[in-house]
């Protein structure tokens with residue numbers, strides 16, 4: 001298992017053992033912070049798309065470990081506006097930093113950046129494709145709150161077609177003998193290639209458009225926003241916006257121990273009154289971005305040993 005100089009592009013690139021090791025390091029980092037761990041190191045945060053949690057938690061993680069951050073939160077202030085390619089942007093950035101985190105709307109852009117760079121590249125979300133560090137903090141959150149990742153009944157509701165956090169988490173959890181419940185209208189159901197992979201791995205799953213059908217089965221419900229920005233046709237988006245809403249009525253039909261997750265931002269898919277209930281763990285989930293991203297930065301920069 002080697003993490004030094006490694007790119008973090010897709011959750012498919014990580015074994016079960018490696019994922020568990022990352023969670024173990026995150027726990028150590030959370031319990032015993034080492035505040036000078038990344039002193040002298042520079043993170044380039046290249047965000048071509050809006051972000052609150054991913055960008056700010058990477059900056060905060062780096063700065064809490066005494067590293068520094070350069071970068072941008074919109075491409076409009078960069079020479080991309082003058083026609084510079086992503087490849088050349090990365091070739092330049094690697095001269096100024098030790099590690100790159102990139103968010104870009106093009107699927108495959110993080111992989112391209114990793115090919116261009118000789119320093120580690122971390123995918124902060126590439127279009128509808130993958131968001132691996134979100135998945136690692138999702139796993140950390142589930143492990144922390146449920147006490148295990150094994151044998152869980154996990155529902156995903158909303159936009160399962162464009163929701164990259166769902167795509168990454170389904171692959172990651174498939175190592176842990178889950179049962180999945182995909183709750184979405186046909187048009188927004190999880191893409192077939194993910195179902196093919198689950199079939200090959202003999203993972204049990206159910207598909208439905210009915211939010212209530214499996215509500216009593218679930219240990220975890222992962223709620224997603226309808227991803228307006230990914231719809232080629234906004235008329236289609238209008239058809240589906242607001243289609244599912246988790247409210248007090250929903251809670252009448254769930255296990256007492258159900259945990260409700262959301263990568264955030266939410267629009268209207270979870271009623272605010274849910275926030276105060278013991279079911280809601282989405283703010284804690286976002287906070288877990290700090291230990292997990294600290295662990296990842298320290299691992300790829302070789303400041304924490306990759307040995308188990």
Ligand code: CP
Pocket residue numbers: 050051052053054055125134263264265
């Ligand atoms: N969860 C997540 O990726 O949030 P942001 O889009 O705010 O970074």
